[in-house]
Amino acid sequence: MARLKRGQEEILKSRLTAIENKYPQRDYEINITLPEFTCICPMTGYPDFATIYVKYIPDKLILELKSVKLYINKFRDQGIFHEGAVNKILDDLVAACSPRWMEVVGDFNPRGNVKTVVKAEYKKRD
Numbered sequence: 001m002a003r004l005k006r007g008q009e010e011i012l013k014s015r016l017t018a019i020e021n022k023y024p025q026r027d028y029e030i031n032i033t034l035p036e037f038t039c040i041c042p043m044t045g046y047p048d049f050a051t052i053y054v055k056y057i058p059d060k061l062i063l064e065l066k067s068v069k070l071y072i073n074k075f076r077d078q079g080i081f082h083e084g085a086v087n088k089i090l091d092d093l094v095a096a097c098s099p100r101w102m103e104v105v106g107d108f109n110p111r112g113n114v115k116t117v118v119k120a121e122y123k124k125r126d
Helices: 006-013 065-077 082-097
Strands: 018-020 030-040 047-057 061-063 101-111 114-123
Touching: 006 065, 030 061, 030 065, 047 082, 061 065, 061 082, 065 082, 082 101, 082 114
Parallel strands: none
Antiparallel strands: 018 061, 030 047, 047 101, 101 114
């Protein structure tokens, strides 16, 4: 069996983590752009490419960015539809940091003359 390269090993072992928000009393927006998202079409096996945009208003925690980078790279070999990818990313990020509000947008590259943009949103209940 081939030995994993350092980056492959880091991606496999990674977990989403969050750190303390030093300004929980204030509403402010954090924007993260992930321009190299890839996954696999579960029907055809062809690769899909997208830019993922994450916007959120933190509460007590903020996402640790290296863990987000490694987490996003886990999708590269997964068979998942566009809608499933965006909703899974939203669910996982919300579970990691419990924000006041979060939006995830997947802006997928055209394939077969079809362009898809998927947006999912979370709002914390009072």
